[in-house]
Amino acid sequence: MPPEEAVSLALPGAGSRLSLVVHGDRDRCISRQLRERGIWEPFETALVRAALLPGGVFVDVGANLGYFTVLAADGVGAEGRVYAFEPDPDNARLLRANVRRNGFDARVAVVEAGLAATDSTGQLFLSPDNLGDHQLFAAGEARRQVPVRLLHGADYLATRVTRMDMLKVDTQGFEYEVMLGLLPLLRTLPAPPRILIELTPLSLRQAGSSGRRLVELLAGLGQPLWIVDHIEHVLAPTSAAELARWCDNVDGCAGDAGFMNILVGPSPL
Template sequence: MSNFWVHDFGQFKMVLDKTDLDFSRQVMMLGKYATESHESQIFESQLNKDQTVLDLGANIGYYSLLARSKVGPNGKIFSFEPSKENISLFKKSIVENSFTNIIVVDAAVSDHDGHSELFLSPFYKSEHSLFEYNYSSGEHKGSKQKIKIISIDSFLEKTGNLKVDIIKMDVEGSEKKSLDGMKKTIEFNKKLTLITEFWPQGVVNAGIEPKEFLEILTSSGFNLYHIDEFLQKTYHVTVNEMLKITKERIKKPVERTKENQAGRWYTNLLCIK
């Protein structure tokens, strides 16, 4: 019996895998992607027809497919994902929807072009990282695979796609290097919207402090808005306000889970120029 099945989200369909203990399992149990329901709404609200969207850390393609459903056949979606297993499942969904304007790039995003190692999580397929740390277990050991890395500035220059409207970034601690590799893109696109994961332990694993990461965003010209899944609302924050929220949330009993104790707590930010 096949492990694959097709779930209809209404605007698009996804081919999911029963052996995927993360996204696929949640959709199978709940019929929806509940973990980031508010973020999905915010992401969708930023999309318009014919836009160009970059999905950095596309995993199995949920946000790319959602973007395609809004930008239409004349928009462009560039989806960057280094895991061959995730790409294989993602491409099945592209075929299922007969989408022709999602371009899957088999690479992780960083600050230069080259090669690196992808450390594979033994738990969740969305947790693979360029850094040797697993935030479900706190362990530093696991299998790995050789992958290609690219910078966004280099990729867009080579492909002639300099204009970008929206960037979705979920790269498991590599956010700082990704931002370093898209400085020209951020400067060139005066009305750019960025939605990024903010995982404090992840940026520490990558060698910087959470405050520095947030200040990089503001110094790049972005206003920060907290996409608060807990409160199901989005609101403007300063760097210090976001750091205060981070400390408070990690201490909250409702969020004091085993994953938080291992440094797993994360949230997302809407960044608007």
């Protein structure tokens, strides 16, 4: 399939009016699922769609080719705003193309950068066959590298947003650094955003942090915690202690790459 060909999204209640340009056959993950099914992570998709209303603000950290960016831009409408951060130049090109093809340029700011705890530069280690699995750290594999820009999230967004309805963070192990940089802003907002975030203890540890540290940082926001059960399509209530113990157990098994998505904040369903 040529990389410039687009697929229509098959979203419940949205018809086929949204479409995305996808990666070519080299990508075995997100683009393959979109070609075959027209949808990615159906339950997470439902959560994002339920959480956003016209006029809302969505921040997408690790936007990849723009699946959740486009969903969010559709949900927040012409009066809303989406900030999409993607450090990989090839992914950012597709991200911009997908925002444009759906007519969302006026409501989406595409930022070709990653978020971190400080403004800096970094190296992005590229996966050859899962183009959503690029990493901002070396994990011992032989991967091609590209230099990327990193931004302190709170500093960048402080003059741009006065509210944040939902924050999605999927950065392949760099989530602790992202959240550390965003916390000063989140603590000043009139209401905390819902946060949809990946929790992968192995990748977090490889990046120099840990699952426990990320859980404890998120728990400091004082919001409900949920495990996103994408098999049963339910939100399972949990606690910081339970999540931290799970992270410790995963860390205790060498090479265990177990992961889950968690939601911080009230259930939108």
